Amino acid sequence: MCDISEQQVLKLDGGKLLEQVRVLGGVGADEDVGGRTRIALTDSEKAGRDLVVRWMRELDLDVQVDSIGNIFGTLRSAKGDGYQAPMMVGSHIDTVTNAGALDGCYGVLAGLAVARAYREAGVLPSRSFTVGAFTNEEGIRYQPDMMGSLVYAGGLPLQQALDTIGTDGTKLGEELSRIGYAGTMVPGSIVPHEYVELHIEQGPILEAENILIGVVENLQGISWQQITIQGNANHAGTTPTHLRHDAGWVASAIATFVRDLAANSGGTTLATVGCMRFEPNVINVIPRRATLTVDLRDPDESRLQAAEKALADFLVDVAEKEGVKVSTEQLVRFSPVVFDADLANEIEASAKRFGFSNRRMTSGAGHDAQMIARIAPSAMIFVPSRGGISHNPREHTDDDQLVMGAEVLLDVVKRRLECASR
Ligand code: HGY
Numbered sequence: 548m549c550d551i552s553e554q555q556v557l558k559l560d561g562g563k564l565l566e567q568v569r570v571l572g573g574v575g576a577d578e579d580v581g582g583r584t585r586i587a588l589t590d591s592e593k594a595g596r597d598l599v600v601r602w603m604r605e606l607d608l609d610v611q612v613d614s615i616g617n618i619f620g621t622l623r624s625a626k627g628d629g630y631q632a633p634m635m636v637g638s639h640i641d642t643v644t645n646a647g648a649l650d651g652c653y654g655v656l657a658g659l660a661v662a663r664a665y666r667e668a669g670v671l672p673s674r675s676f677t678v679g680a681f682t683n684e685e686g687i688r689y690q691p692d693m694m695g696s697l698v699y700a701g702g703l704p705l706q707q708a709l710d711t712i713g714t715d716g717t718k719l720g721e722e723l724s725r726i727g728y729a730g731t732m733v734p735g736s737i738v739p740h741e742y743v744e745l746h747i748e749q750g751p752i753l754e755a756e757n758i759l760i761g762v763v764e765n766l767q768g769i770s771w772q773q774i775t776i777q778g779n780a781n782h783a784g785t786t787p788t789h790l791r792h793d794a795g796w797v798a799s800a801i802a803t804f805v806r807d808l809a810a811n812s813g814g815t816t817l818a819t820v821g822c823m824r825f826e827p828n829v830i831n832v833i834p835r836r837a838t839l840t841v842d843l844r845d846p847d848e849s850r851l852q853a854a855e856k857a858l859a860d861f862l863v864d865v866a867e868k869e870g871v872k873v874s875t876e877q878l879v880r881f882s883p884v885v886f887d888a889d890l891a892n893e894i895e896a897s898a899k900r901f902g903f904s905n906r907r908m909t910s911g912a913g914h915d916a917q918m919i920a921r922i923a924p925s926a927m928i929f930v931p932s933r934g935g936i937s938h939n940p941r942e943h944t945d946d947d948q949l950v951m952g953a954e955v956l957l958d959v960v961k962r963r964l965e966c967a968s969r
Pocket residue numbers: 684685686692693911912913914
């Protein structure tokens with residue numbers, strides 16, 4: 548094992564981490580329903596970005612912004628070898644609507660806490676250490692999700708991302724310029740040596756098993772599609788059922804179908820209809836048009852494909868029966884990802900050294916780590932989510948659990964960095 552004597556001095560300031568989680572959690576606060584909303588490239592997200600950049604500068608990190616708006620704060624190594632092949636940690640600070648305070652932000656701020664430990668000990672890392680905050684991880688305004696890290700990893704051309712039109716009709720590149728985060732650095736010009744992302748589990752497993760640390764070995768596949776149904780508007784009171792071409796009923800039938808698909812999958816496939824709109828959306832008119840989104844996930848690629856095919860077959864069948872036209876648009880399609888075994892072993896060894904209960908697990912949610920895994924060895928650390936709740940103002944992890952997770956991150960980083968100096 549590596550000798551890390553000189554870096555034993557690194558101490559995590561858990562209080563500062565918790566304070567920054569709370570302060571960032573107040574940016575974009577939703578006074579009425581609780582929580583906060585910092586949807587990518589909005590003014591409230593800009594405010595969050597500005598705050599994180601200020602905190603990076605307070606740590607005297609070199610701040611760089613790339614052309615898709617990814618933000619990087621780097622603690623340069625003792626060797627002064629520039630920014631190349633850094634040990635990278637990070638996540639995102641954009642949120643869904645009425646979000647919790649931890650999703651993404653915890654991983655970015657824990658990364659700053661690691662940099663702070665080096666600064667306060669007056670120790671420079673053996674290899675540059677970079678904290679990343681990736682653009683548009685949530686993908687709810689501009690699809691796909693994990694967009695900034697996908698561009699960074701070379702999975703989506705920059706111009707295509709900049710040309711993306713949002714659900715609100717805005718163009719991503721124009722919004723990025725408007726908030727002042729259209730950087731100059733070429734995305735991916737700094738390839739990490741390794742990448743570790745600390746994140747809340749956002750699910751119920753760790754809490755249910757009373758376990759502190761999740762050693763995330765893999766991440767399930769994700770399929771997002773938008774479905775549009777074109778039927779005929781007609782009078783709700785005069786049109787017999789068998790003469791209807793009811794777009795609204797078809798949309799509801801699809802939602803029922805995908806729920807049954809998941810329920811009969813043995814617990815591996817998950818299906819969610821998160822958005823549904825009817826036109827003209829009035830009480831006594833049979834909907835002429837309906838749009839809905841379907842989010843399908845499974846850790847196994849062949850099962851995910853089977854779910855997509857079953858849905859496609861159902862759409863053909865229901866369109867014929869109801870006499871409507873159904874069209875689909877694939878918004879996101881990411882295959883399952885397996886993380887780096889050596890890094891996962893390092894995370895597990897660190898949790899064991901601290902005496903923290905731990906278990907190997909799969910990530911149900913998408914994360915930037917799944918994109919960075921395309922270009923560098925990557926892995927994730929989870930901490931418990933109370934009630935398994937996330938994407939909800941009630942998202943919560945106990946303070947001591949947040950600090951323990953960050954202790955593991957610091958321990959993993961310092962061991963990997965010390966090893967790098969050999
Ligand atoms: O959709 C996801 O899993 C992530 O929160 N973007």
